[in-house]
Amino acid sequence: MAKKSKQNSSAKLGTRKSDILGRGQTPWVYSQTVRDHFFCPKNFMKLEEEKKFKSNAQGMVGSPACGDVMRFWLFIDPKTEKIKQCRWRTFGCGAAIGSTSMLSVMLTEKGGMKLEKARKIKPQDIIKRLGGLPEIKYHCSVLGDKALRSAINDYFRGTNQLNRIVPEEGRIIDPDTKTTDKDIEMAILEGADTLEKVQERTKVGVANPKIIPEVEQLIRFYKEKYSISDSEGKNG
Amino acid sequence: MKKLIYLDHAATTPLSLEVKTAMEPFWSENFGNPSSIYQLGIRAKSALSQARQKIAKILGAKETEIIFTAGGTESANVAILGLSRAIQKTLKKPGHIITTKIEHPAVLNAVLALKKEGFAISVLPVDKHGLVSLEKIKKTVKPETFLISVMYANNEIGTIEPIIEIGKLLKKINQKRKADGLSRIYFHTDACQAAGYLDIKVDKLGVDLLTFNGSKIYGPKGSAVLYIRNGVSLKPLIFGGGQENGLRSGTENVPAYIGLAKALELVQKNKNEEIQRLNKLSQKLIDGILKSISKTFLNGHPQKRLPNNVNITILDIEGEALLLYLDHYGICASTGSACHSQNLQPSHVLQAIGLPREIIHGSLRLTLGQKTTNKDIDYVLKVLPDIVKKLRELSPINISLKNG
Numbered sequence A: 001m002a003k004k005s006k007q008n009s010s011a012k013l014g015t016r017k018s019d020i021l022g023r024g025q026t027p028w029v030y031s032q033t034v035r036d037h038f039f040c041p042k043n044f045m046k047l048e049e050e051k052k053f054k055s056n057a058q059g060m061v062g063s064p065a066c067g068d069v070m071r072f073w074l075f076i077d078p079k080t081e082k083i084k085q086c087r088w089r090t091f092g093c094g095a096a097i098g099s100t101s102m103l104s105v106m107l108t109e110k111g112g113m114k115l116e117k118a119r120k121i122k123p124q125d126i127i128k129r130l131g132g133l134p135e136i137k138y139h140c141s142v143l144g145d146k147a148l149r150s151a152i153n154d155y156f157r158g159t160n161q162l163n164r165i166v167p168e169e170g171r172i173i174d175p176d177t178k179t180t181d182k183d184i185e186m187a188i189l190e191g192a193d194t195l196e197k198v199q200e201r202t203k204v205g206v207a208n209p210k211i212i213p214e215v216e217q218l219i220r221f222y223k224e225k226y227s228i229s230d231s232e233g234k235n236g
Numbered sequence B: 001m002k003k004l005i006y007l008d009h010a011a012t013t014p015l016s017l018e019v020k021t022a023m024e025p026f027w028s029e030n031f032g033n034p035s036s037i038y039q040l041g042i043r044a045k046s047a048l049s050q051a052r053q054k055i056a057k058i059l060g061a062k063e064t065e066i067i068f069t070a071g072g073t074e075s076a077n078v079a080i081l082g083l084s085r086a087i088q089k090t091l092k093k094p095g096h097i098i099t100t101k102i103e104h105p106a107v108l109n110a111v112l113a114l115k116k117e118g119f120a121i122s123v124l125p126v127d128k129h130g131l132v133s134l135e136k137i138k139k140t141v142k143p144e145t146f147l148i149s150v151m152y153a154n155n156e157i158g159t160i161e162p163i164i165e166i167g168k169l170l171k172k173i174n175q176k177r178k179a180d181g182l183s184r185i186y187f188h189t190d191a192c193q194a195a196g197y198l199d200i201k202v203d204k205l206g207v208d209l210l211t212f213n214g215s216k217i218y219g220p221k222g223s224a225v226l227y228i229r230n231g232v233s234l235k236p237l238i239f240g241g242g243q244e245n246g247l248r249s250g251t252e253n254v255p256a257y258i259g260l261a262k263a264l265e266l267v268q269k270n271k272n273e274e275i276q277r278l279n280k281l282s283q284k285l286i287d288g289i290l291k292s293i294s295k296t297f298l299n300g301h302p303q304k305r306l307p308n309n310v311n312i313t314i315l316d317i318e319g320e321a322l323l324l325y326l327d328h329y330g331i332c333a334s335t336g337s338a339c340h341s342q343n344l345q346p347s348h349v350l351q352a353i354g355l356p357r358e359i360i361h362g363s364l365r366l367t368l369g370q371k372t373t374n375k376d377i378d379y380v381l382k383v384l385p386d387i388v389k390k391l392r393e394l395s396p397i398n399i400s401l402k403n404g
């Protein structure tokens, strides 16, 4: 019995099976569902779509674990607070792409998920739906769920419901707007390269000028970190 | 079935058929233990000795200077740990070891283990092409230095290090040290990637210790050589019946070592033609990728590189995802991306040549081999741009290419 339950749990979550990629000691493979989503990703933001897509919330996060980046666009019905549409892009591994794709399906299926419920989605929920992820890849699903929560905060910020914002772990830079260093990082990644542009997105320091020097320092730091130029074309 | 295009020869090579044939009689027929006195044992012993002679000849060494081990990692460990432990007692102060940032983990981790045992270590940086500087070596040498370990050619970026020059430099340094009453510095090179393509005459290289293995030169896995110059004394890591000059106890893996000798003979015999052929193919692959895919650049030295190594960075995409796609198309490749490593750390080699994490993400290593054809290269050049386009479409970032 004990043996059986152990098997079950390992089938649900991580598996340490043999290898298709095989560098290092404990190679990993992905479940068929992960592979399906990887090769045919659902709901990702197509290039030609980006300008047209009507979103009222955006989120972008970087993973401290391996340096990956994920971005979310949501269209939330203001009346029902259900997520009607969802788009994403991911700079990361197969698991990261697979879990974002799966998350986007979970959010929009059955007429759309309510924001309050969406905020409670845990990486484990995504992993379960994916038919498991190798342990070493758990953090990739964390990224998607963080990007989602950052988008939800963005929605509340945009609709002036500041009291409903739940800041991510991350350091709060501006207590008034609950802007964290992660929000600033996200703004930079979205192409904001000046203080004004960062403020446009985050409202950081608008009512709190004494924190501006710190914000400027963070902007410099993240710009250097990503050396992102806002004028260059995608494949330029 | 989909054709498999294997472009990961730096990871391992297939066993060549000729090698397989050479090994064949030593599994079930001539299976004797070389230590046994009867005919069967003697046959194994003499075959082993012939294999050793063959290797010695190619290295320009003596038979007694060659020991067999179970892999490149073991050879490097015996060289580094074995020498250090042998020399320890002769030193008054803790001994000092010099190596480089781009060594294989077999060398780096062995050196780090010695650091914990109290040895001093210097890990030298390399330039943006992956070359170590003679000047830096000269400056880093201390009176307590007793070992320098520099790889002959790098497994990730293919850069060929100036081993001959380092050998000459050390000769000079050692002459002066002798006059000054200082102990000499030994030179080890990890030639695992080089043995298939480069000259491995030990006197020409000026090395005291040289490591190479079978699994990178179309020989069997679990077979390797450590060349130990006469007069260099090492302490064993494995104790037992005293085989391999007491340095590697345990019944010899006769078929594997016969195969290793055959493999080395073959690659060294055919290397000039093979280098020419592979140079053409890899250059075509490099030019093709750089031309057809934007925001790409070559890693490693533009000229001083292994003929079969192509290491390219493709910005804005992640390597593991790229490998999954390539695998889908039947292409086997490798990447230095953090997402593809066990510890989520980007390749230490690509870090050492100055690439930041998010750029290392997009690294792709294709290493060609004997069976690689022009057609294979055409196929890669055909499918790769589309894969990259797809993955870039999924990517939220857009890194700008500063200076190639």
Ligand code: FES
Pocket (backbone or CB within 6 Å): A066, A067, A068, A091, A092, A093, A094, A095, A096, A137, A139, A140, B338, B339, B340
């Ligand atoms: S995104 Fe880096 S490991 Fe998955």
